[in-house]
Structures are given as C-alpha cells and as structure tokens.
Amino acid sequence: MAEEALTASEAARLVGVAVTTLRTWDRRYGLGPESRQTGKHRRYGPADLRRLAEMQRLVGQGVAPAQAAAWVLGRPIPAARRDGGGHAVAVGSAGPAVRGLTRAALRLDAAELRRIIGGALAQDGVLATWTELLAPALIHIGRKHAATGALVEVEHLISKEISVGLATTEWPSSAARILLACTDEEQHSLALEALAAALAEAGVATRLLGARVPPDALREAVRRAGPDIVVLWSQTRETAHVGQLADVLAARPAPKLVLAGGPGWDGxxxxxxxxxPRSLAEAVGLVTGRQPIESSPSGVRR
Ligand code: B12
Structure with missing residues (x-):
C-alpha cells in the first residue's frame, strides 16, 4: 500500500474500483479521507486506503455496501435487506475487544488474531476470554455468514487461531477422568476445546477427542478410558445423536456424569x-463440582 497521500482517481485505481464508486462511498457512507485539506483536493492516506480495500473486499464477497461500510467504520450495522432483516451483525454495539477481534478476522489478519487471543487468554483466563470475547465474535461472524453466505474463510481462520490459543493452556499432570467428544459428523469443536482449556486452567485434565467422533470410536474410547464424566457436544440438530448418549450411559462401568452440550440438543x-449445561461456566462447575450450579431438569429441553 502506498505511503504518500493519493488523489481520488489514484486511490480508486489502487483499490480496484471506479472513481465514481469511491465518491458514492464517501457521499453515502462517509468513507472519504479522514484528514480533509481545506481549499485543496482531498487526499487519501494509508489508513484511508486500508479502509477502502477492506470495503472493496467485503462488497466483493456480497456484503451489502451499507453494512460493509458500517463494519469498516466501526458503526452499528444496519439490518440487511437480503436476509429479510433482523440478522445484521451488531458488531458496532459490541465491546471494543470483540470489535477488534472481529475486524482482524475480517481482514484475515492472522498475526493480529493470534496477538489478541493470546493476550486475552494470558490476561483474563479461558472462562472470561471465551465467554466475553471469543464466543461473541464467533456468533457475530456466524450471523454475518448466515445473512450473506460469505465469510467462510473468515470462519476458518478465526477458528484455527482460537484452537491454537486454547491449546497452549498448560496441561495438568493429573490422570484424565473426563472425556470430551463431538457427536458423529459434528465439526464444531471449539466450545469443547474451550471447556478442555478452562478445565486445564482449573487443574483438571481431560481427554479431548474433538470433532466428528463416530459411534464405534466413542464406544471404544469409553470402554478403554473408563471416564467418570463424558461430555458430548452437538452444535446443530442434524448431529444431535441421542443414540451416542445412550451408548455412553450403557457403558460398564457407567460414567458418573454425562453432559449434553451445545444448541443441537435443544428440543x-x-x-x-x-x-x-447452558454455558461454559456451568459446564466447568458441573465437571469440577466446585460451583453451585443450576442445571435444567432432564426431559425435553428448550
Ligand atoms: C466456527 C464455525 C464453523 C467452523 C467450526 C470450526 C471448529 N473447529 O469448531 C467450520 C467452518 C468448520 C464450520 C462448519 C460448518 N458450519 Co459452522 N459455524 C461456526 C460458528 C461461526 C461458531 C461455532 C462455535 O464455535 N460456536 C460455539 C458458541 C460460540 O456458540 P453457541 O454454541 O451458539 O453458544 C451458545 C451456547 O452453546 C452457550 N455456550 C457457549 N459456549 C459454550 C461452551 C460450553 C461448554 C457450553 C456447555 C455452552 C456454551 O452459550 C451460547 C448462547 O446460548 C457458528 C456460529 C454460531 N452462532 O455458533 C457457525 C454455525 C454453527 N455453522 C453453521 C453451519 C450451517 C455450518 C456448516 C453446515 C456449513 C456448511 N454449509 O458447510 C458446516 C459443517 C457443520 C457440521 N457438520 O458440523 C450454522 C448452523 C445453523 C444450524 N443451526 O443448523 C451456524 C450457526 C452459522 C449460521 N448462522 O449459519 N462452522
């Protein structure tokens, strides 16, 4: 990106849009140069060019220009028309830390993601970092993906960086009496990774089998490890395999506690x-038995 200030047509050429588009973005969304020079032609500096490049990338991915501009400028996101409204990503109203993380993900800035995630985990610990920073950012990005069909690469990058961050938590030396697994074909493993890391931080070792654990493999793992506690994660209705919960309960010796985590089990x-359990804190409390935890009664869940 050029360091010197550029004219509108030079900036348009560099970013790869028509100069009329640049002027429209300025007029409609306030995406013009930040420092306005009175009496002279307005010049685009490096920060302006970065914003324009991000705007161009988002629009190129199918994000509505008004929404893309709001992302880039850090303003509340207007509701998207294309998804029937109501599913806009309210990242503008999220905390600054969530905004910073989400923006780094949108820019595909892996180094910044690693810095933010590592810093937050070191400073605030797993529970607070997951609950207040990582989960909200994931949910924002998930909504954006649902509304536009875009940002799959953003989901992949932030997921990878979250996994890396959570995996660096120090591992306890005690024997692992807890088994964590996703159900068959369930690829959403991050919440379980957060649980493993939060438990490690509390001094509790786990065996984390991760994503997509088929029925035979789960039965075998339970048979061989003989865990006291098993947590099965399902993110979507399609992967809420009750038979896998029944398999775990049928194991001998039976685990003392079986938890079903994730919105897939709803209903x-x-x-x-x-x-x-309905939250990371509740799951940690149930597993460690260290916090007074209110969990919903069994039966049909909402
Ligand atoms: C990251 C991500 C991915 C990554 C996963 C990477 C990984 N290693 O985990 C990848 C790219 C692989 C992926 C793939 C897919 N994904 Co996806 N993904 C997401 C995303 C953005 C975050 C997932 C996540 O970690 N959520 C965990 C937390 C942050 O969210 P939550 O579970 O809703 O949190 C609630 C509770 O569970 C609780 N909670 C939070 N944390 C914890 C922790 C514990 C221990 C407990 C007990 C509770 C708890 O609090 C929250 C509020 O109630 C979500 C968006 C979202 N809203 O979750 C979409 C999302 C889950 N994915 C979705 C889809 C459709 C898919 C795909 C089918 C897409 C495709 N067409 O290929 C595939 C494959 C899915 C499969 N078969 O498993 C949809 C699911 C829609 C649905 N309900 O059916 C979502 C909701 C996006 C969307 N809005 O469309 N995905």
Whole structure:
C-alpha cells in the first residue's frame, strides 16, 4: 500500500474500483479521507486506503455496501435487506475487544488474531476470554455468514487461531477422568476445546477427542478410558445423536456424569440421567463440582 497521500482517481485505481464508486462511498457512507485539506483536493492516506480495500473486499464477497461500510467504520450495522432483516451483525454495539477481534478476522489478519487471543487468554483466563470475547465474535461472524453466505474463510481462520490459543493452556499432570467428544459428523469443536482449556486452567485434565467422533470410536474410547464424566457436544440438530448418549450411559462401568452440550440438543428428548449445561461456566462447575450450579431438569429441553 502506498505511503504518500493519493488523489481520488489514484486511490480508486489502487483499490480496484471506479472513481465514481469511491465518491458514492464517501457521499453515502462517509468513507472519504479522514484528514480533509481545506481549499485543496482531498487526499487519501494509508489508513484511508486500508479502509477502502477492506470495503472493496467485503462488497466483493456480497456484503451489502451499507453494512460493509458500517463494519469498516466501526458503526452499528444496519439490518440487511437480503436476509429479510433482523440478522445484521451488531458488531458496532459490541465491546471494543470483540470489535477488534472481529475486524482482524475480517481482514484475515492472522498475526493480529493470534496477538489478541493470546493476550486475552494470558490476561483474563479461558472462562472470561471465551465467554466475553471469543464466543461473541464467533456468533457475530456466524450471523454475518448466515445473512450473506460469505465469510467462510473468515470462519476458518478465526477458528484455527482460537484452537491454537486454547491449546497452549498448560496441561495438568493429573490422570484424565473426563472425556470430551463431538457427536458423529459434528465439526464444531471449539466450545469443547474451550471447556478442555478452562478445565486445564482449573487443574483438571481431560481427554479431548474433538470433532466428528463416530459411534464405534466413542464406544471404544469409553470402554478403554473408563471416564467418570463424558461430555458430548452437538452444535446443530442434524448431529444431535441421542443414540451416542445412550451408548455412553450403557457403558460398564457407567460414567458418573454425562453432559449434553451445545444448541443441537435443544428440543431433543434426552435420557433422564443426562445433564444439560447452558454455558461454559456451568459446564466447568458441573465437571469440577466446585460451583453451585443450576442445571435444567432432564426431559425435553428448550
Ligand atoms: C466456527 C464455525 C464453523 C467452523 C467450526 C470450526 C471448529 N473447529 O469448531 C467450520 C467452518 C468448520 C464450520 C462448519 C460448518 N458450519 Co459452522 N459455524 C461456526 C460458528 C461461526 C461458531 C461455532 C462455535 O464455535 N460456536 C460455539 C458458541 C460460540 O456458540 P453457541 O454454541 O451458539 O453458544 C451458545 C451456547 O452453546 C452457550 N455456550 C457457549 N459456549 C459454550 C461452551 C460450553 C461448554 C457450553 C456447555 C455452552 C456454551 O452459550 C451460547 C448462547 O446460548 C457458528 C456460529 C454460531 N452462532 O455458533 C457457525 C454455525 C454453527 N455453522 C453453521 C453451519 C450451517 C455450518 C456448516 C453446515 C456449513 C456448511 N454449509 O458447510 C458446516 C459443517 C457443520 C457440521 N457438520 O458440523 C450454522 C448452523 C445453523 C444450524 N443451526 O443448523 C451456524 C450457526 C452459522 C449460521 N448462522 O449459519 N462452522
């Protein structure tokens, strides 16, 4: 990116849009040069060019220009018309840390993602970082993806960086009596990775099998490891395989506690003995037995 200030047509050429588009973005969304020179032609500096390049990338991915401009300028995102409204990403009203992380993800800035995630984990610990920073950013990006069909590469990059950050938590030396697994074909493993890291931070070791654990493999892992506690994660209805919960409950010796985590289990009739934590804090509390935890009764869950 050029360091010297550029004219509108030079900036348009560099970013790869028509100069009329640049002027429209300025007039409609206030995406003009930040420092305005009175009496002279307005010049675009490096920060302006970076914003324009981000705007161009988002629009190129199918994000509505008004929404893209709001992302770039850090303003509340207007509701998208294309998704029927109401699914806009309200990143502008999120905390500055969530905004910073989300923006770094949108720019595909891996180094910044690693810096922010590593710094937050070191400073605030896993529980607070996941609950207040990582989960909100993921949910924002997920909504944006649902509204536009774009940003799959953004989801992949932030997921990878979150995994890397969570995996660097120090591992306890105690024997692992807890088994964490996603259900068959369930690729959403991050919440379980957060649980493993939060438990490690609390001094509790786990065996984390991760994504897509088929029924045979889960049965075998339970048979061989004989865990006291099993947590099965399902993110979507399609992967809420109640049979896998039944398999775990049928193991001998049976685990003392079986948890079903994730929104996939919502509205699904679960075996009576299964507990249903609703947050990372609740799951940590149930597993460690260290916090007074209120968990919903079993049966059909909402
Ligand atoms: C990252 C991501 C991915 C990554 C996953 C990487 C990884 N290693 O995990 C990748 C790119 C692989 C992926 C793939 C897919 N994804 Co995806 N993904 C997401 C995203 C952005 C975040 C997922 C996540 O980690 N969520 C965890 C937390 C942050 O969210 P949550 O579970 O809703 O949190 C609530 C509770 O669970 C609780 N909570 C939060 N944390 C914790 C922790 C614990 C321990 C507990 C107990 C509770 C708890 O609090 C929250 C509020 O109630 C979501 C968006 C979203 N809203 O989640 C989409 C999302 C889940 N994905 C979606 C889809 C459709 C897919 C795909 C099918 C896309 C495709 N067409 O290929 C595939 C494959 C899915 C499969 N078969 O498993 C949809 C699901 C829609 C649905 N309900 O059916 C979502 C919601 C995006 C969307 N809005 O469309 N995805």
């Amino acid at each position: 699904v009739r679960l075996p009576e003995a299964v507990r249903r």
